[in-house]
Amino acid sequence: MSLVTEVLYWDKLADKALLRERLTMEEGLAVLDGDDKQLLPLMQAAYKVRSYYFGNKVKLNMIMNAKSGLCPEDCGYCSQSIVSNAPVAKYSLLDKESLLAGAREAMARQAGTYCIVASGRGPTPRELDQVIDAVTEIRSTMPLKICACLGLLRDDQADRLAAAGVHRYNHNLNTSQTNYASITTTHSYEQRVETVEKVKASGMSPCSGVIIGMGESAAEIVETAYALRELDADSIPVNFLVPIPGTPLESYTRITPMHALKVLALFRFICPTKEIRVSGGRESSLRHLQPLSLYAANSWFIGDYLTTGGQEINTDHQMIQDLGFEIESCAI
Template sequence: MSTIGVNLEWSSLGQKALNGDRLTVEEGLAVLEANDDELLPLMQAAFNVRKHYYGKKVKLNMIINAKSGLCPEDCGYCSQSIVSTAPVSKYTMLDKETLLAGAREALARSAGTYCIVAAGKGPTERELDQVVEAVKEIRDTMALKICACLGILKDGQAERLAEAGVHRYNHNLNTSKANYPSITSTHTYDQRVETVEKVKTYGMSPCSGVIIGMGETNEEIVEMAYALRELDADSIPINFLNAIPGTPLEKAGRTPAMKALKVLALFRFICPSKEIRVAGGREVNLRTLQPLSLYAANSLFVGDYLTTAGQDVSADHQIIEDLGFEIELNAL
């Protein structure tokens, strides 16, 4: 049961966020534990914060799976990991022409940001060469911003990506520090934090988010929001686990739609000025309540994810139009 239960109090919580004041742990838990009957005033309070910073604009992003199914990591949520038996495509880093074709498709979908994502612990120099070559041509020929997500970067690699023109680098924290060992053993939570800090030093916009539904407690969800606030991530993708058969987390249940919306509101309150992106798993977890997510989030992915299908891009465009919102092009 929520400890905050009337509309005025949810409104004051939103005002606290606008004032730059940090929510207490108790207030964060109250958001996640709010009675479902309080959802609409809670989302209105989150929308007041979202509207202050972003109006009614929605940023669209598109992913290309640039390297698939050859990952030595043992992340329990991922169908591409070494411990997964899920039937996924396996291929090495895509060539420049394929990456360029993906960029053109992003533009066709009205996406302002094109996300080049590759499974693996980190890129080899040859793989980095291929990405850098494609990024330079995209920057020269298309009005499109580029996000790279290539894993843990070695010395010199962040600098090369920044020099090529990568605007944003994504490396998700995924879960809480305490829960991290139950998700993967082949790298650490601290290594992920270090990578995000590294890309910031070279002027790339830091992008880092979470996956909800991997056994974390409500207290840990609040902790994750605080961690991303402290990390000062400019963009925060909120994924909801899409449990894939053949992965260690295949039996994990879906996050109820109402809970997913409360999570989005929480992150808006704790990271009020940041791009909050409703990301992977939104279709199977939020289901028919997807439109409400944009009252807290101001960004989403269009099209497919890495190995799972998204909904048709026309449906996303329709949601935005029906809400009276508008697509924002070419913005981080």
């Protein structure tokens, strides 16, 4: 396609997204396979959709690694997995005061959502009680939205978290249904979908996303975007694989900044009304092109991730300000 033709094509996809019509597989692949020289027109088209629904507001989220290591699952990307030899901290669920301190830090960083994340297949009764106790106090003292990520849930566990005031629950699909067994074998793709459905039934907001760069094809990226659209996830974290030494995926190649931005544009077109959050691997995959991600996404994690470091807080704030965007208030 010529320069003018491609610009018009991206605008056509933006208009289709604004009408909430799903992109075809051919259109999705065109986004991922587009000429790098067309990146700026593509991001401008994605921004057309992003700005319509979210203006120039940026949501910030902060992770608390509430329980580290000690996980019996064999997820190939994860340094906390039983199959990982990565030298990560291992500790049981943090006490209430530590979780409260994390919430106060989230407020200081201007994060509107505080994400309590625990390794493991799913929460034990004791762990669930600890999280609920902390959430109850946070909700009574701070204007923060709470997201929990504790693994696979039973119906009663989802209901209890919702009743305690957890706003959102995260359980990522991670990759396509086709690619799933090559990444994890100790639980299934279907079990992940079931947990998200339980979250929805409980009244919590469903959060589910992907990790890009785990050997999936371009078509599988589009298929996963379709799946998240059908699942009606309110928030979609888009992670980019950080190949951690000691994990089964340590030899995988980091994706390029250009490809990362095309993926974000794709998710904006396919899930136009949803929070698209640039998550793990933002700094190492996007590098100096990080600010451009906000032309498609409307949310960032701020600070460190689970076992990998993030960017200096003031640098993130400055990037947002330099772009002319505004951090969304943390008030509920």
